Amino acid sequence: xxxxxxxxxxxxxxxxxxxxxxxxxxxxxxxxxxxxxxxxxxxxxxxxxxxxxxxxxxxxxxxxxxxxxxxxxxxxxxxxxxxxxxxxxxxxxxxxxxxxxxxxxxxxxxxxxxxxxxxxxxxxxxxxxxxxxxxxxxxxxxxxxxxxxxxxxxxxxxxxxxxxxxxxxxxxxxxxxxxxxxxxxxxxxxxxxxxxxxxxxxxxxxxxxxxxxxxxxxxxxxxxxxxxxxxxxxxxxxxxxxxxxxxxxxxxxxxxxxxxxxxxxxxxxxxxxxxxxxxxxxxxxxxxxxxxxxxxxxxxxxxxxxxxxxxxxxxxxxxxxxxxxxxxxxxxxxxxxxxxxxxxxxxxxxxxxxxxxxxxxxxxxxxxxxxxxxxxxxxxxxxxxxxxxxxxxxxxxxxxxxxxxxxxxxxxxxxxxxxxxxxxxxxxxxxxxxxxxxxxxxxxxxxxxxxxxxxxxxxxxxxxxxxxxxxxxxxxxxxxxxxxxxxxxxxxxxxxxxxxxxxxxxxxxxxxxxxxxxxxxxxxxxxxxxxxxxxxxxxxxxxxxxxxxxxxxxxxxxxxxxxxxxxxxxxxxxxxxxxxxxxxxxxxxxxxxxxxxxxxxxxxxxxxxxxxxxxxxxxxxxx
Amino acid sequence: xxxxxxxxxxxxxxxxxxxxxxxxxxxxxxxxxxxxxxxxxxxxxxxxxxxxxxxxxxxxxxxxxxxxxxxxxxxxxxxxxxxxxxxxxxxxxxxxxxxxxxxxxxxxxxxxxxxxxxxxxxxxxxxxxxxxxxxxxxxxxxxxxxxxxxxxxxxxxxxxxxxxxxxxxxxxxxxxxxxxxxxxxxxxxxxxxxxxxxxxxxxxxxxxxxxxxxxxxxxxxxxxxxxxxxxxxxxxxxxxxxxxxxxxxxxxxxxxxxxxxxxxxxxxxxxxxxxxxxxxxxxxxxxxxxxxxxxxxxxxxxxxxxxxxxxxxxxx
Numbered sequence: 001x002x003x004x005x006x007x008x009x010x011x012x013x014x015x016x017x018x019x020x021x022x023x024x025x026x027x028x029x030x031x032x033x034x035x036x037x038x039x040x041x042x043x044x045x046x047x048x049x050x051x052x053x054x055x056x057x058x059x060x061x062x063x064x065x066x067x068x069x070x071x072x073x074x075x076x077x078x079x080x081x082x083x084x085x086x087x088x089x090x091x092x093x094x095x096x097x098x099x100x101x102x103x104x105x106x107x108x109x110x111x112x113x114x115x116x117x118x119x120x121x122x123x124x125x126x127x128x129x130x131x132x133x134x135x136x137x138x139x140x141x142x143x144x145x146x147x148x149x150x151x152x153x154x155x156x157x158x159x160x161x162x163x164x165x166x167x168x169x170x171x172x173x174x175x176x177x178x179x180x181x182x183x184x185x186x187x188x189x190x191x192x193x194x195x196x197x198x199x200x201x202x203x204x205x206x207x208x209x210x211x212x213x214x215x216x217x218x219x220x221x222x223x224x225x226x227x228x229x230x231x232x233x234x235x236x237x238x239x240x241x242x243x244x245x246x247x248x249x250x251x252x253x254x255x256x257x258x259x260x261x262x263x264x265x266x267x268x269x270x271x272x273x274x275x276x277x278x279x280x281x282x283x284x285x286x287x288x289x290x291x292x293x294x295x296x297x298x299x300x301x302x303x304x305x306x307x308x309x310x311x312x313x314x315x316x317x318x319x320x321x322x323x324x325x326x327x328x329x330x331x332x333x334x335x336x337x338x339x340x341x342x343x344x345x346x347x348x349x350x351x352x353x354x355x356x357x358x359x360x361x362x363x364x365x366x367x368x369x370x371x372x373x374x375x376x377x378x379x380x381x382x383x384x385x386x387x388x389x390x391x392x393x394x395x396x397x398x399x400x401x402x403x404x405x406x407x408x409x410x411x412x413x414x415x416x417x418x419x420x421x422x423x424x425x426x427x428x429x430x431x432x433x434x435x436x437x438x439x440x441x442x443x444x445x446x447x448x449x450x451x452x453x454x455x456x457x458x459x460x461x462x463x464x465x466x467x468x469x470x471x472x473x474x475x476x477x478x479x480x481x482x483x484x485x486x487x488x489x490x491x492x493x494x495x496x497x498x499x500x501x502x503x504x505x506x507x508x509x510x511x512x513x514x515x516x517x518x519x520x521x522x523x524x525x526x527x528x529x530x531x532x533x534x535x536x537x538x539x540x541x542x543x544x545x546x547x548x549x550x551x552x553x554x555x556x557x558x559x560x561x562x563x564x565x566x567x568x569x570x571x572x573x574x575x576x577x578x579x580x581x582x583x584x585x586x587x588x589x590x591x592x593x594x595x596x597x598x599x600x601x602x603x604x605x606x607x608x609x610x611x612x613x614x615x616x617x618x619x620x621x622x623x
Numbered sequence: 624x625x626x627x628x629x630x631x632x633x634x635x636x637x638x639x640x641x642x643x644x645x646x647x648x649x650x651x652x653x654x655x656x657x658x659x660x661x662x663x664x665x666x667x668x669x670x671x672x673x674x675x676x677x678x679x680x681x682x683x684x685x686x687x688x689x690x691x692x693x694x695x696x697x698x699x700x701x702x703x704x705x706x707x708x709x710x711x712x713x714x715x716x717x718x719x720x721x722x723x724x725x726x727x728x729x730x731x732x733x734x735x736x737x738x739x740x741x742x743x744x745x746x747x748x749x750x751x752x753x754x755x756x757x758x759x760x761x762x763x764x765x766x767x768x769x770x771x772x773x774x775x776x777x778x779x780x781x782x783x784x785x786x787x788x789x790x791x792x793x794x795x796x797x798x799x800x801x802x803x804x805x806x807x808x809x810x811x812x813x814x815x816x817x818x819x820x821x822x823x824x825x826x827x828x829x830x831x832x833x834x835x836x837x838x839x840x841x842x843x844x845x846x847x848x849x850x851x852x853x854x855x856x857x858x859x860x861x862x863x864x865x866x867x868x869x870x871x872x873x874x875x876x877x878x879x880x881x882x883x884x885x886x887x888x889x890x891x892x893x894x895x896x897x898x899x900x901x902x903x904x905x906x907x908x909x910x911x912x913x914x915x916x917x918x919x920x921x922x923x924x925x926x927x928x929x930x931x932x933x934x935x936x937x938x939x
Binding site: 270302309493 | 657658661792794890893900
């Protein structure tokens, strides 16, 4: 069995270890290196996929080794700049037991049901009420939660979890192995309609040898299993599932939310607030606070006012401020503005059709996009430039690629090289690649067209609107006719959205990566949707595959199935270089989040890897 | 009169059905759909997507969806929200009373102030008071609600600290006084727009009534100016005003989106906006039907008030 809580000891020789679980345990305890684990596992004849599972268990596959140095205490010394998060907030003054913290967020959850929603704001609330078998902390390290330890079979197909004894749900039901089995069944029930089955759908059999042991057998070795099942959807009480599909969908997550977490659900006043209270019978350390109240404040200006007046004392995670609003909040003397990187990338999604199938035209657009001006002048350097799809905080990030500068002359040169000329009206025009060509970078023999691009973005955000206007202005000045469209999300991504029209379009929006750098869903040919209402994430290639499709298919597949981290890293570096060269989309910046917290709140520790209430039991107020 | 009321209510049934059918058709003409957000989920398989569409009934042709929805409506069932997974009536009823509090308070203020301003401005057209109220009216009409609301918040909540900035109750709860404190700023924000437009209606209809023969007759009889103004002129001037108010009130009740958003008021406007962005058709249809019913009732009440204001109007 593997304990996730490290018990550091003297370094040991990996050659003395002969078992999957011993190797994982030694790595968690910091007694062997990551490389030693991999080398010893391979020497023992452990299959490469199983080594991938082991690296997930030690948190090595997601982001380096656990490091206590990341837990440096954050003190409240703020000048006029946000404070980078390096640990939990620790204000001056004596810790007070009890009290209430009011949290503000702009979006109301649709439901609090952990199995039914995809909204980050819902994750934020239930992350304090419900718990999974394992959990990630703010250093992206796997920690024990409802399971105290686990074991992986040598063939990597069977997982055994030991449940924490003495845990009860908020309704008094004891936590037993049958709960896990019932959760798996309901998640996989198509009539129920869980929003995500990934990981759980790999389980072929699940048994409970005793009340506190769960054994899961999977159909294949699946490296992210511990991420998606272990630290994925939380475990809910069987008595609620037994009430039937209708009750479990309609009442659970609205009238009640029952888990094992440090806070309990008290009430939800629609469009106003959700009240959570201390779980007096929590298995872990007892929460300091009496209550946490989650207030819905749909307007950001109002949220800023409420932070000033103290009506709201904290916002973070899905409710964190953006770059522009952070500038206003740093001026308030009763709060501190924090700052942390995210894995969210703002980009221009290019639809590969007509001229946009040509590498030189896409590169020309990149040179014509004043990303640096947007980052420096509009966003005050509160975001990071991006050159590809892997975030600087991820271990697979390639630091050697430099963003293209804003250079209208290079744009003109590349457009000319692509066979376009500037017409009498100043708009670039020329022959497009023939629809049936497999080499859009070859001689263009298709219809002559003007370089006219519709630029779409989600309406309602002044920051987005300003970015789009800057880009459109720049493109228009160069002779790329650009028409701006602002629409709501349903329109933009729906069948009538920009993806499925036969015009040249670009869309400005943000994707958020998972903890693993796997980017196959973004670019692989298997992810191209086959109809406007079909599933599939690679929508830029909806009409035509990328001109570099075979290469990106090969690289993303190999990267997703390789377990040696160094080798995998090299593959992701190649992918980033290819993406930077070919530009399936125009990468603009990595967002940063700006949580805000009152100066008398301690224990708050936000990150890109956790939801808001992940450590709510450690939050406190000072006197 | 009761026969009149019953006849009007029965006559409105086909109207409401027409509204229902048209709303349904227009809604489905709008781009996107409630399943769009699932399509953009990288972890959603085609089988899961199909199952979700089946559960929502979106795999049926639109005319089948319409007939099914109308059948349920006739049985009093507004359906189940796509995004909240619970009955539409519960979703609406959670917030409808909140909007009633806000709108009735705001419109009561509007009614009193608009009548007062309108009548006094009409007594001396183009005088100082008329110019003053004209300025206020144009200011009220031209001013964006979100800006005015924010200014009120900064002044009364941040600078003076007299009132809470937003929401309906304090986070820790509170009684009637707490509710009243939270009502002040949003109600005044709602009122300002109505005061601006309604006072102009009252002013112009009062000026028109002041020029009528019966006013000259009343004055010739030696009645005091105040009696003529408030007893005779206003009563006649109110008839067209009642029409305007009877249409405005139901519209406000189905949503003052901006005011509710700026003041975090948990009301119908925000519900409608959220449902619109998520294409939650059942909730949208429920709100539209409720709005149509309120307009029918509002017009009926207006007709009844006409009879009180002007005894010449008979209900046949």
